[in-house]
Amino acid sequence: AQKITQTQPGMFVQEKEAVTLDCTYDTSDPSYGLFWYKQPSSGEMIFLIYQGSYDQQNATEGRYSLNFQKARKSANLVISASQLGDSAMYFCAMRGMYSGGGADGLTFGKGTHLIIQP
Amino acid sequence: DVKVTQSSRYLVKRTGEKVFLECVQDMDHENMFWYRQDPGLGLRLIYFSYDVKMKEKGDIPEGYSVSREKKERFSLILESASTNQTSMYLCASRAPRVFGELFFGEGSRLTVL
Numbered sequence: 001a002q003k004i005t006q007t008q009p010g011m012f013v014q015e016k017e018a019v020t021l022d023c024t025y026d027t028s029d030p031s032y033g034l035f036w037y038k039q040p041s042s043g044e045m046i047f048l049i050y051q052g053s054y055d056q057q058n059a060t061e062g063r064y065s066l067n068f069q070k071a072r073k074s075a076n077l078v079i080s081a082s083q084l085g086d087s088a089m090y091f092c093a094m095r096g097m098y099s100g101g102g103a104d105g106l107t108f109g110k111g112t113h114l115i116i117q118p
Numbered sequence: 119d120v121k122v123t124q125s126s127r128y129l130v131k132r133t134g135e136k137v138f139l140e141c142v143q144d145m146d147h148e149n150m151f152w153y154r155q156d157p158g159l160g161l162r163l164i165y166f167s168y169d170v171k172m173k174e175k176g177d178i179p180e181g182y183s184v185s186r187e188k189k190e191r192f193s194l195i196l197e198s199a200s201t202n203q204t205s206m207y208l209c210a211s212r213a214p215r216v217f218g219e220l221f222f223g224e225g226s227r228l229t230v231l
Contacts, residue, residue, distance in 0.1 A: 009158075032217075047219045095217060105212070
């Protein structure tokens with residue numbers, strides 16, 4: 001079985017500061033993928049970034065980067081230079097090679113509600 | 119761009135009514151999913167399908183059924199809606215890579231009175 005833990009239910013951050021959203025995971029799969037999604041108040045889930053368990057480098061996508069520490073089983077999302085539009089729910093998710101959340105689906109954490117203050 | 123379209127953004131139904139939630143994707147993805155999202159619980163998988171007419175139960179299938187008659191369309195059915203099925207329902211399809219990301223629709227917020 002897989003499990004994703006997001007320990008920060010909510011966070012308040014000043015605009016332009018960097019933000020780190022925590023995510024730890026548990027899996028027995030030797031190969032797995034880690035994902036982050038953003039969900040604004042409109043409801044749509046927006047894919048942000050992906051990290052493979054065998055990737056040598058941490059993933060980056062624009063202002064988003066993933067701080068992947070395999071030995072600690074953590075996959076924290078870092079948002080640089082936060083903007084008001086970053087206010088949203090953020091979900092960490094994973095899929096293992098052999099035990100995905102339903103035929104290649106994802107197992108999700110409970111989310112972190114990020115609020116960027118001006 | 120991949121587009122996943124859910125038929126209704128907001129629905130209000132009465133207890134006992136039959137409810138259909140429809141989802142259409144335009145990228146010929148084989149795998150499609152229905153999740154339910156509740157505050158503090160994250161997303162929980164209801165059902166998924168990996169091909170036409172194929173379906174598998176997820177983590178919380180009780181009270182739900184699904185239909186996949188065409189590859190692009192995946193429907194979630196509540197045979198007899200109950201108040202505890204008031205929730206946000208999210209449909210997704212999966213990109214055809216080993217660790218492909220899910221593409222989500224905008225969600226359907228269902229209220230059962």
